[in-house]
Amino acid sequence: MKKGWVIPTIVIVLIVGGLLGLVFLFSRVKSSIQYGFDFGSALDAIVFLAVGGLIEYAFSKRYSDKRADTDLLLGIVGEAKAALVALEKVALNYETGRTLTSKQQVALICASRDLSNTVHSIEIGLRHCKIRLDALEFDKVKYARLELNESLTDSPFPGPYDHSCIARIRTATKAMRDELTRMAFAVNHR
Amino acid sequence: MIAERIEINIAREFTDTPGPRKRSEGDHSGEEFLNDFLRPRFVAARDAKAKLCINLDGAIGYPTSFLEEAFGGLARAFGREAVEQTLEITCNDEPYLEEQVLKYIRAADGTR
Numbered sequence: 001m002k003k004g005w006v007i008p009t010i011v012i013v014l015i016v017g018g019l020l021g022l023v024f025l026f027s028r029v030k031s032s033i034q035y036g037f038d039f040g041s042a043l044d045a046i047v048f049l050a051v052g053g054l055i056e057y058a059f060s061k062r063y064s065d066k067r068a069d070t071d072l073l074l075g076i077v078g079e080a081k082a083a084l085v086a087l088e089k090v091a092l093n094y095e096t097g098r099t100l101t102s103k104q105q106v107a108l109i110c111a112s113r114d115l116s117n118t119v120h121s122i123e124i125g126l127r128h129c130k131i132r133l134d135a136l137e138f139d140k141v142k143y144a145r146l147e148l149n150e151s152l153t154d155s156p157f158p159g160p161y162d163h164s165c166i167a168r169i170r171t172a173t174k175a176m177r178d179e180l181t182r183m184a185f186a187v188n189h190r
Numbered sequence: 191m192i193a194e195r196i197e198i199n200i201a202r203e204f205t206d207t208p209g210p211r212k213r214s215e216g217d218h219s220g221e222e223f224l225n226d227f228l229r230p231r232f233v234a235a236r237d238a239k240a241k242l243c244i245n246l247d248g249a250i251g252y253p254t255s256f257l258e259e260a261f262g263g264l265a266r267a268f269g270r271e272a273v274e275q276t277l278e279i280t281c282n283d284e285p286y287l288e289e290q291v292l293k294y295i296r297a298a299d300g301t302r
Contacts, residue, residue: 105207105209105253106207106250109207109252110250110251111249111252113250113251116284116286116287117285119286120284120285120286127195141202142286145286146290146293149290152252154254154258155255157211157254158209158215158253
């Protein structure tokens with residue numbers, strides 16, 4: 001035997017021997033205990049494990065479905081925010097103090113419609129997920145969208161816009177942005 | 191024979207780029223639509239006890255000033271109740287437009 005194997009072999013023999021000795025001592029000390037197989041207890045354990053497994057499966061499935069719904073809804077709210085940003089860019093034409101050109105009017109109306117339809121998509125998504133609209137105060141989003149639309153395209157459309165009109169547009173834009181942010185958190189925390 | 195439905199498709203019959211509130215503010219205004227299209231057909235529909243169906247599809251979109259002048263103006267002229275009973279609004283392009291128009295009709299009674 002090589003010199004390097006001696007010590008590990010001795011250690012292994014000692015450990016195995018020690019374990020066998022412990023088992024022998026245990027069997028001597030506890031020899032009065034009778035071991036038997038209880039079918040009822042085994043069945044109880046199996047049923048318990050099965051029920052636990054089913055509960056765990058149902059809970060994890062429900063949680064993952066809800067998480068997927070939440071991610072989809074947040075994506076739709078994100079689309080509405082993108083539409084709002086696009087509308088804000090188009091609305092900057094008001095700041096010039098001149099009447100909007102035909103091209104600018106069309107761009108504004110189209111951007112406003114896009115925002116309206118993305119807000120509608122949020123409503124469709126919430127209904128699809130069977131979420132009560134009043135629980136998330138969805139009407140506030142709709143109201144903010146309508147107020148923004150009216151501030152942009154009610155008289156004196158197509159301009160020129162005075163300072164009070166521009167201030168109304170800015171206030172309505174901020175309110176809309178805040179409402180979409182609130183909606184994102186409300187969806188996430190539901 | 192009395193027609194049960196009279197239809198107006200704004201994009202096809204009037205314009206696909208609705209404009210401002212008053213004629214003086216630009217082309218295809220709400221005032222022009224009200225006086226030249228909506229009012230005569232509304233009277234015809236009301237007298238025939240028919241529905242006047244307004245289809246808003248096909249246009250690029252509708253400025254608030256156009257909608258308020260046209261539909262709010264109709265309610266100011268004929269009364270909210272008569273307008274609500276006679277008009278039917280449809281818009282698949284922008285679903286919220288329908289309730290927006292109804293809001294202007296309901297708010298029109300003596301508000302402007």
